[in-house]
Amino acid sequence: MPPGAGRGWGGGRGAHGRGRGPQPRRIRRLLEPALLHLLRAGPLHGYALVGALEDLGLEAYPTDLSGIYRVLRDLEEMGMVVSSWDEASSGGPPRRVYELTPVGRQYLSDWVYDLRATADMLDRFLHSYDQGGLEEESD
Amino acid sequence: MPPGAGRGWGGGRGAHGRGRGPQPRRIRRLLEPALLHLLRAGPLHGYALVGALEDLGLEAYPTDLSGIYRVLRDLEEMGMVVSSWDEASSGGPPRRVYELTPVGRQYLSDWVYDLRATADMLDRFLHSYDQGGLEEESD
């Protein structure tokens, strides 16, 4: 049993005993840099960002729509993005389109710096695990 | 402004993220596999695990003692470790010594599998970021 009861925490609300609830995303607030990164390619609205996220290869991070909208509004409040209502509606309610700001670009850069440090740390840990396992493989 | 600052994480004590000072814990519950991994080398008590954690190279994850004790107790409740009071006291209150169980070893293995997936995902994201930045450097 993996820590999160498998990688399917987007599908079924399975049974898991203990006090361990479903294991959500591993990296905190990853949605924030992910959305900012996607907006580098051009303005997008929230609903479209879902598919873009999957294309990014974050399939292990199936995100609830509400999370995306929330993060986008937070980012706008922080000045990292600006939004406007899309005029050219294409069969549906109006879309709020988000665009990356220079400040947001820098913020993303900081995020990436941080994520690299996290990745390095992870690699060190995994390497240590592999090393430590050499003599433990008697099992 | 780094991702963690100004939102109640790193800003509390004058320190900010970006290289120095404590940073917000990026990977959820990393303490769990970290402690299990350390226990692979042999039984240890909570207080000793602090130093061991630092030696592990998780300096970016300065952990509060309470967190360690809490995780250890949770792990024991899950059957991943077993504890016993250390007889040979060495100048201080009794120590509760934790030992990895076979189930815990497997659980750690699962954790590591999961962390590798996270590391891969992170690498893909960072690579995508680097790629996407090629044409954006006009700014």
Next chain:
DNA sequence: TATACTATGTGCGTAATGCATATAGGACAC
């Protein structure tokens, strides 16, 4: 007795976030 170091543990507040739900425009079937 007081202080300091070791060692374990609890209480509390908050950020992050999954899930359910609300609201509403547009398209199409009936």
Next chain:
DNA sequence: GTGTCCTATATGCATTACGCACATAGTATA
């Protein structure tokens, strides 16, 4: 023109992870 579905945005609620403050207690020593 009503019902249904898809698109699209948004709010409410409960849970989890976890940092920080604090409580408890054994030992040593001044």
